[in-house]
Amino acid sequence: xxxxxxxxxxxxxxxxxxxxxxxxxxxxxxxxxxxxxxxxxxxxxxxxxxxxxxxxxxxxxxxxxxxxxxxxxxxxxxxxxxxxxxxxxxxxxxxxxxxxx
Amino acid sequence: xxxxxxxxxxxxxxxxxxxxxxxxxxxxxxxxxxxxxxxxxxxxxxxxxxxxxxxxxxxxxxxxxxxxxxxxxxxxxxxxxxxxxxxxxxxxxxxxxxxxxxxxxxxxxxxxxxxxxxxxxxxxxxxxxxxxxxxxxxxxxxxxxxxxxxxxxxxxxxxxxxxxxxxxxxxxxxxxxxxxxxxxxxxxxxxxxxxxxxxxxxxxxxxxxxxxxxxxxxxxxxxxxxxxxxxxxxxxxxxxxxxxxxxxxxxxxxxxxxxxxxxxxxxxxxxxxxxxxxxxxxxxxxxxxxxxxxxxxxxxxxxxxxxxxxxxxxxxxxxxxxxxxxxxxxxxxxxxxxxxxxxxxxxxxxxxxxxxxxxxxxxxxxxxxxxxxxxxxxxxxxxxxxxxxxxxxxxxxxxxxxxxxxxxxxxxxxxxxxxxxxxxxxxxxxxxxxxxxxxxxxxxxxxxxxxxxxxxxxxxxxxxxxxxxxxxxxxxxxxxxxxxxxxxxxxxxxxxxxxxxxxxxxxxxxxxxxxxxxxxxxxxxxxxxxxxxxxxxxxxxxxxxxxxxxxxxxxxxxxxxxxxxxxxxxxxxxxxxxxxxxxxxxxxxxxxxxxxxxxxxxxxxxxxxxxxxxxxxxxxxxxxxxxxxxxxxxxxxxxxxxxxxxxxxxxxxxxxxxxxxxxxxxxxxxxxxxxxxxxxx
Numbered sequence: 001x002x003x004x005x006x007x008x009x010x011x012x013x014x015x016x017x018x019x020x021x022x023x024x025x026x027x028x029x030x031x032x033x034x035x036x037x038x039x040x041x042x043x044x045x046x047x048x049x050x051x052x053x054x055x056x057x058x059x060x061x062x063x064x065x066x067x068x069x070x071x072x073x074x075x076x077x078x079x080x081x082x083x084x085x086x087x088x089x090x091x092x093x094x095x096x097x098x099x100x101x
Numbered sequence: 102x103x104x105x106x107x108x109x110x111x112x113x114x115x116x117x118x119x120x121x122x123x124x125x126x127x128x129x130x131x132x133x134x135x136x137x138x139x140x141x142x143x144x145x146x147x148x149x150x151x152x153x154x155x156x157x158x159x160x161x162x163x164x165x166x167x168x169x170x171x172x173x174x175x176x177x178x179x180x181x182x183x184x185x186x187x188x189x190x191x192x193x194x195x196x197x198x199x200x201x202x203x204x205x206x207x208x209x210x211x212x213x214x215x216x217x218x219x220x221x222x223x224x225x226x227x228x229x230x231x232x233x234x235x236x237x238x239x240x241x242x243x244x245x246x247x248x249x250x251x252x253x254x255x256x257x258x259x260x261x262x263x264x265x266x267x268x269x270x271x272x273x274x275x276x277x278x279x280x281x282x283x284x285x286x287x288x289x290x291x292x293x294x295x296x297x298x299x300x301x302x303x304x305x306x307x308x309x310x311x312x313x314x315x316x317x318x319x320x321x322x323x324x325x326x327x328x329x330x331x332x333x334x335x336x337x338x339x340x341x342x343x344x345x346x347x348x349x350x351x352x353x354x355x356x357x358x359x360x361x362x363x364x365x366x367x368x369x370x371x372x373x374x375x376x377x378x379x380x381x382x383x384x385x386x387x388x389x390x391x392x393x394x395x396x397x398x399x400x401x402x403x404x405x406x407x408x409x410x411x412x413x414x415x416x417x418x419x420x421x422x423x424x425x426x427x428x429x430x431x432x433x434x435x436x437x438x439x440x441x442x443x444x445x446x447x448x449x450x451x452x453x454x455x456x457x458x459x460x461x462x463x464x465x466x467x468x469x470x471x472x473x474x475x476x477x478x479x480x481x482x483x484x485x486x487x488x489x490x491x492x493x494x495x496x497x498x499x500x501x502x503x504x505x506x507x508x509x510x511x512x513x514x515x516x517x518x519x520x521x522x523x524x525x526x527x528x529x530x531x532x533x534x535x536x537x538x539x540x541x542x543x544x545x546x547x548x549x550x551x552x553x554x555x556x557x558x559x560x561x562x563x564x565x566x567x568x569x570x571x572x573x574x575x576x577x578x579x580x581x582x583x584x585x586x587x588x589x590x591x592x593x594x595x596x597x598x599x600x601x602x603x604x605x606x607x608x609x610x611x612x613x614x615x616x617x618x619x620x621x622x623x624x625x626x627x628x629x630x631x632x633x634x635x636x637x638x639x640x641x642x643x644x645x646x647x648x649x650x651x652x653x654x655x656x657x658x659x660x661x662x663x664x665x666x667x668x669x670x671x672x673x674x675x676x677x678x679x680x681x682x683x684x685x686x687x688x689x690x691x692x693x694x695x696x697x698x699x700x701x702x703x704x705x706x707x708x709x710x711x712x713x714x715x716x717x718x719x720x721x722x723x724x725x726x727x728x729x730x731x732x733x734x735x736x737x738x739x740x741x742x743x744x745x746x747x748x749x750x751x752x753x754x755x756x757x758x759x760x761x762x763x764x765x766x767x768x769x770x771x772x773x774x775x776x777x778x779x780x781x782x
């Protein structure tokens with residue numbers, strides 16, 4: 001049986017990679033992908049912790065919730081990116097500063 | 102004998118007598134053109150009222166009107182009139198002489214621009230002087246006493262453009278001030294001892310003074326006890342007031358200087374009335390004095406009389422001679438009070454007022470006429486100097502006659518008023534010395550010498566001014582016809598002729614050789630003592646030598662058959678320099694005073710002011726420190742926090758770059774900082 005630490009290690013790695021992508025990428029799609037990685041890292045952690053709750057399976061259920069929410073969030077995010085592209089003809093987040101203020 | 106006037110009427114007349122001059126004072130200053138008329142009318146009214154008062158009060162019971170004025174706890178001051186024989190005789194004397202002087206002044210001051218002011222001051226003086234006489238308590242007397250001094254001050258300095266006049270009035274005022282302090286202290290002693298200042302209550306027949314006594318060195322009164330020396334101190338204090346006002350040694354030097362005022366003023370104030378106020382005061386409070394005070398009084402009066410007469414012998418200024426003569430005669434009066442012959446003092450006061458006033462007015466006529474010459478020819482000579490006069494007998498006959506009348510009265514020759522009054526004093530002094538014997542015989546000796554000196558100096562003036570040749574033409578190098586002077590007009594001659602009549606004994610006694618028949622003297626003479634040989638012998642031996650001296654003066658000054666050539670002798674110089682009193686005061690009092698003043702000035706300037714400046718500098722430094730603190734610390738704190746907030750804001754604004762990823766980094770950093778924080782704690 002794979003010990004919990006391994007799950008957590010993989011989760012942390014995924015989260016870090018996702019974070020790195022979010023901070024460094026010059027493309028909104030890639031940032032979105034980074035966010036997905038971070039969400040998946042958290043789902044992995046949920047699933048791993050779910051092992052300790054065999055009665056209610058809270059971890060797995062939370063994982064499912066997060067998947068659904070992530071899907072919804074991605075859909076919304078893609079729309080935002082599309083609109084951004086329409087306005088600025090670019091999806092590089094560094095090119096826009098309309099969030100300022 | 103019942104009076105035809107009720108007391109209420111008499112009270113009203115007294116009120117008129119005193120208020121008329123006061124109203125004249127005010128109205129003269131308002132209606133300047135009519136000042137002389139107002140002045141004469143008011144003093145005339147006073148004179149008529151005084152005459153009625155005299156008829157109503159003379160030799161009748163004392164009338165005393167008193168009203169509450171000031172009441173403070175158990176200290177009460179009344180306002181009122183005290184009408185007795187002394188009051189009414191003084192009232193009559195003052196208002197009569199003042200009336201004549203007012204009339205005389207019309208001509209004397211005719212050319213003066215500030216004539217209205219002169220008459221206003223003269224009215225103020227009359228008001229004050231009548232107040233002194235009428236007042237029924239010593240506090241009121243003190244007020245009027247000061248007012249008299251003030252009026253005198255104004256009139257001495259009437260020609261305030263003359264520097265000497267200004268100096269003279271200052272001197273008179275300051276010297277009088279010294280005496281006034283004595284008066285005030287005397288008042289306080291009496292107030293403490295008797296709880297009242299009412300003259301009648303204090304000094305009346307059988308009143309407070311009479312019921313107090315001295316036993317075992319304790320002065321006992323109905324109100325309390327005091328050590329006996331306070332009685333002497335009170336006496337000396339009042340005497341000090343009289344010394345200053347009546348120009349006695351050692352405060353006599355103001356009177357000769359006071360001659361800087363107009364001559365009519367010298368005549369009324371500084372010869373006839375005001376200077377007599379001191380004697381009057383002594384007479385009013387005479388029961389207060391004990392033997393010690395009386396003897397000192399006699400000594401000072403005698404010394405002053407002798408000293409002043411000896412000075413008058415050599416003075417060349419006609420008014421100076423008369424001024425010293427006044428001092429000398431006042432000395433006689435003080436001497437009379439000192440030897441307790443009050444009747445003689447009053448009598449001499451009255452007769453002296455007439456002839457001394459007349460002497461001044463006559464001298465004023467000469468000065469007035471010479472002054473006209475001075476202005477006419479624009480020459481510069483001293484119009485008061487005896488050296489420029491001479492031979493005026495033919496030029497100014499009326500002046501000559503009245504001057505001689507007054508002179509013989511002053512010298513005390515028979516048939517004159519002076520013969521009666523001065524010999525009354527001489528006889529009293531002889532009897533007084535006879536009672537005591539020994540060293541007291543100095544008094545009659547000196548008083549006789551003074552009497553002869555008086556005759557000599559006044560006839561020296563007569564012969565120098567009115568006999569011989571008129572010296573002015575020679576001095577100016579003009580002919581006698583050019584410098585023609587005559588008697589002045591009637592404004593001046595009529596008052597002096599009236600005064601001249603009063604130089605003769607007939608007005609004062611039926612028998613010009615019998616003192617006891619004099620109505621003024623008789624009314625006070627409670628103990629008729631002139632019974633021995635003195636009343637007969639004294640006048641004879643005084644007068645015999647007087648005639649010899651007159652003859653000598655005639656030979657020396659009118660005929661120039663011989664001349665006194667003792668100008669270098671010490672006694673001549675002593676006399677000429679007025680016994681060096683002025684120099685003495687200058688050196689020993691004024692110099693020391695000035696040094697002290699300078700020392701105090703230095704102290705003020707350097708120490709007191711220095712200290713204050715030091716304090717102010719310290720305060721300035723403290724305030725500068727406070728200002729710095731305010732500016733840099735308090736304001737700095739406020740400005741600094743504002744600056745900090747603004748810098749922080751600027752810096753924080755930098756965080757809002759609007760770039761998505763920067764926000765992510767910030768979120769990460771803050772998130773991490775929580776972990777770090779958790780790890781550290």
